Amino acid sequence: MSALLQVRGLKVAYGHIQAVRGIDLELHEGQITTLVGANGAGKSTTLLALSGLVKKAAGQVTLGGQDLSRMAPHKIVASGVVQVAEGRATLTTLTVQENLELGAYTRQGRYNRAQELDAIYTLFPVLRERASGLAGNLSGGEQQMLAIGRALMAKPRVLLLDEPSMGLAPLVVQGIFRTLREINQAGLTIFLVEQNVRQALKIADRAYVIETGSIVLSGTGRELLVNPKVQEAYLGS
Numbered sequence: 435m436s437a438l439l440q441v442r443g444l445k446v447a448y449g450h451i452q453a454v455r456g457i458d459l460e461l462h463e464g465q466i467t468t469l470v471g472a473n474g475a476g477k478s479t480t481l482l483a484l485s486g487l488v489k490k491a492a493g494q495v496t497l498g499g500q501d502l503s504r505m506a507p508h509k510i511v512a513s514g515v516v517q518v519a520e521g522r523a524t525l526t527t528l529t530v531q532e533n534l535e536l537g538a539y540t541r542q543g544r545y546n547r548a549q550e551l552d553a554i555y556t557l558f559p560v561l562r563e564r565a566s567g568l569a570g571n572l573s574g575g576e577q578q579m580l581a582i583g584r585a586l587m588a589k590p591r592v593l594l595l596d597e598p599s600m601g602l603a604p605l606v607v608q609g610i611f612r613t614l615r616e617i618n619q620a621g622l623t624i625f626l627v628e629q630n631v632r633q634a635l636k637i638a639d640r641a642y643v644i645e646t647g648s649i650v651l652s653g654t655g656r657e658l659l660v661n662p663k664v665q666e667a668y669l670g671s
């Protein structure tokens with residue numbers, strides 16, 4: 435089975451700091467792939483490189499055989515690689531619905547706006563209740579749902595998420611992860627970057643561990659959950 439999104443030899447440097455040191459990743463269609471690691475390991479930098487938001491010192495990124503390596507960020511989004519806004523950065527002075535509609539701005543051609551909004555509201559019923567309210571009045575968990583909903587409005591082929599669990603209470607995190615699995619089961623390919631190693635490995639089909647810019651372990655989520663090195667370094671057991 436060939437990968438939907440393939441990363442080969444990716445390197446990123448900030449001046450003298452080599453944040454990502456030549457990594458290979460494969461995201462398979464319809465799977466959840468996770469990249470886990472500690473603070474400063476290079477997770478966000480990897481995502482930024484996939485989205486074209488930092489310069490690659492080396493390496494290649496392909497989506498279904500199409501080379502995205504030197505593509506501008508907006509073209510990468512239009513090709514189907516869409517990152518959920520970080521830190522729940524929704525536009526707080528716009529309504530929930532306006533935020534969702536903005537997610538579709540890169541779409542070309544016609545689409546059924548009402549039907550697609552309805553699909554998002556079915557996934558996140560609380561957003562339907564708050565549709566005409568300001569995004570700034572949502573709780574942290576609801577803002578994360580809105581950020582995910584907005585990314586889905588771009589009709590991604592691959593959804594990228596940078597620590598969606600950050601700053602959220604455990605029950606809220608469980609809800610977000612349940613929804614990610616639901617979206618995945620509907621067919622979407624997901625790349626999840628997390629410091630919440632246990633939760634991420636639990637829902638991942640395939641997982642990579644990154645340490646100081648290099649991939650040090652990979653396997654199925656289940657394999658890494660029971661791996662003694664992962665348990666000792668990341669799972670506190």
Ligand SMILES: Nc1ncnc2c1ncn2[C@@H]1O[C@H](COP(=O)(O)OP(=O)(O)OP(=O)(O)O)[C@@H](O)[C@H]1O
Nearest residue numbers: 448451453471472473474475476477478479480629
């Ligand atoms: N804009 C920047 N300028 C200089 N160095 C940076 C910049 N962004 C990140 N770095 C450095 O690059 C390395 C990788 O950082 P990155 O943010 O990718 O890690 P991370 O795994 O996402 O960490 P966290 O879990 O804290 O989000 C770190 O050493 C970090 O200090």
Ligand SMILES: [Mg+2]
Nearest residue numbers: 477478479596
């Ligand atoms: Mg980060």
